Amino acid sequence: MAIIITAMLRSSGRVTMLGLSRWADKGGSYRTIQRFFHTVLPWPILFWVFFKTRLHAPEHEYILLGDESVVTKAGKKTHGLDRFFSSIYGKPVRGLALFALALLDVEEGTATPILVEQIIKSEAEKSQAKAKPKKKKKSAKGAKKRGRPKGSKNKDKTVVEWTPELERIDKMIRQVLETVGGLIPLRYIAMDGHFGNNNAAQMVLKTGLHLISKLRFDAALYFQYDGPQKRRGANKHYGDKIDYEAIPVKYLQSSVTEKGIRTDIYQAVMLHKTFAAPLNVVIIVKTNLATHQRAHVVLFSTDLDLSAEKLIRLYRLRFQIEFNFRDAKQFWGLEDFMVVEETAVTNAIQLSLFMVSVSQHLLRTFREESPQAGVLDLKTHFRGEFYASETLKLLPQKPEPILFQRIMSHIARLGSVHNRPSRARAA
Numbered sequence: 001m002a003i004i005i006t007a008m009l010r011s012s013g014r015v016t017m018l019g020l021s022r023w024a025d026k027g028g029s030y031r032t033i034q035r036f037f038h039t040v041l042p043w044p045i046l047f048w049v050f051f052k053t054r055l056h057a058p059e060h061e062y063i064l065l066g067d068e069s070v071v072t073k074a075g076k077k078t079h080g081l082d083r084f085f086s087s088i089y090g091k092p093v094r095g096l097a098l099f100a101l102a103l104l105d106v107e108e109g110t111a112t113p114i115l116v117e118q119i120i121k122s123e124a125e126k127s128q129a130k131a132k133p134k135k136k137k138k139s140a141k142g143a144k145k146r147g148r149p150k151g152s153k154n155k156d157k158t159v160v161e162w163t164p165e166l167e168r169i170d171k172m173i174r175q176v177l178e179t180v181g182g183l184i185p186l187r188y189i190a191m192d193g194h195f196g197n198n199n200a201a202q203m204v205l206k207t208g209l210h211l212i213s214k215l216r217f218d219a220a221l222y223f224q225y226d227g228p229q230k231r232r233g234a235n236k237h238y239g240d241k242i243d244y245e246a247i248p249v250k251y252l253q254s255s256v257t258e259k260g261i262r263t264d265i266y267q268a269v270m271l272h273k274t275f276a277a278p279l280n281v282v283i284i285v286k287t288n289l290a291t292h293q294r295a296h297v298v299l300f301s302t303d304l305d306l307s308a309e310k311l312i313r314l315y316r317l318r319f320q321i322e323f324n325f326r327d328a329k330q331f332w333g334l335e336d337f338m339v340v341e342e343t344a345v346t347n348a349i350q351l352s353l354f355m356v357s358v359s360q361h362l363l364r365t366f367r368e369e370s371p372q373a374g375v376l377d378l379k380t381h382f383r384g385e386f387y388a389s390e391t392l393k394l395l396p397q398k399p400e401p402i403l404f405q406r407i408m409s410h411i412a413r414l415g416s417v418h419n420r421p422s423r424a425r426a427a
C-alpha cells in the first residue's frame with residue numbers, strides 16, 4: 001500500500017493499475033498491484049486509524065457530513081453499475097454511486113472521509129423507480145374535495161417509512177458513532193436539501209444526533225400560535241403561514257449591506273405540517289438594492305437551541321465533502337479505474353477517498369513553507385523528486401549530501417504553482 005500511495009502521488013495522468021506500476025518503486029509490478037486491488041481490506045479501520053493518528057485535533061469541534069456522489073461509467077459488467085441521478089448533469093446517468101460520511105473540523109473548515117460505501121440498488125428500489133406515480137381520482141363533478149377524509153385518524157409522524165436509502169445511512173451513522181466512541185463527541189450531521197424532510201429528520205434523531213439541512217424555497221412553514229385557546233377542543237398550534245416577501249421584523253437577527261447587496265437573516269422556531277416536531281428555521285434573504293430583486297434560502301435544524309450564526313456556518317461548511325469528492329475524481333482516480341469485479345471496484349473507490357486523507361496530512365507539513373500550496377503542488381513535488389532521484393542514479397559518482405539535497409529540492413519545485421524554485425537557489 002505504501003508503494004501504491006507513493007506511485008499515486010507521482011502520477012501525472014489517469015490513475016490506473018498499469019499507470020501505477022509505471023510510477024511505482026521496485027516491488028510495485030503490475031501483477032503486485034493487481035493482487036492488491038483484488039484483496040479484501042478493512043477500509044473503515046484504515047480510515048479511522050489514519051484520522052486518529054494523523055489528523056485528529058482533540059481540542060477542535062467536529063460534526064458529521066453526509067453526501068452522495070455519482071461516477072459515470074461505460075460498459076456493462078462493472079459491479080453496481082446502474083442509473084443514478086447526477087446533479088452535475090441534471091438527469092439520471094449510467095454509472096456508480098457511493099455515499100460517504102466525513103468528519104468536519106469546524107475550526108479548520110476541512111472534511112476528512114471516515115466511512116464510504118458503494119450504493120447497490122435492490123430489486124425493490126429498481127421497481128419503485130420504474131413505477132409511475134398514481135393519479136389522484138377526481139370527484140364526480142371534477143372538483144377537488146377539501147378537508148380530511150371521513151374516518152381518518154391522526155398519524156404519528158415520528159413513525160416513518162424506512163426506505164432502503166434511510167436504512168443504509170442509519171447503519172453507516174451508527175457504525176461511525178460506535179467507532180469514534182467517546183474520543184470525538186458528535187452532536188450534528190449536516191446533509192443537503194435532499195434530506196430536508198421528516199423521514200430523514202426522524203432517522204437522524206433516532207441515532208442521537210441533530211440534523212442540519214435545507215428546505216425548499218417555498219416550504220409551507222407556520223409560526224407557532226401564541227394567542228388565546230378555545231375552552232373546548234384541541235389546542236391550536238399553527239399560527240400564520242409565512243410570507244417570504246414580508247417576514248416580521250421581530251425575527252430579524254442581523255442585516256448587512258455589502259457591494260449593493262443587503263443580507264437579512266431571520267430566525268424562528270416554526271412548524272411544518274409534515275414534520276413531527278418544531279424546527280429551528282433560519283432564512284437568509286438577499287436583496288439587490290439597485291434592482292430590488294430578492295432571493296432567499298431556508299435552512300433548518302432539529303436543535304432548537306442552535307444559534308443562527310452557527311447553523312449557517314455549519315451548513316456552509318457542508319460543502320467541504322464536495323471538495324473531497326472533487327479531489328478524489330480529479331487527482332486520485334475515482335473516475336479512472338477500469339476494474340469490474342466487486343472487490344476491485346470497492347478498493348478503487350475506497351483508495352481514491354483514502355488518498356484525500358493522506359494528501360490532507362501531507363499538505364499540513366507542505367504548507368508550512370508554502371501556505372497556498374495545493375494538491376497539484378504536492379504531486380509536482382513527489383514527481384520532481386522521483387525524476388531527480390532517477391537522474392542522479394546515472395551519475396558515476398554520487399554528489400555531496402549538501403549538493404544532493406539542493407538538486408533534489410530545486411527539481412522538486414519545477415512546474416509547481418505555489419512552490420516555485422528561486423533563481424538564486426538554482427545558481
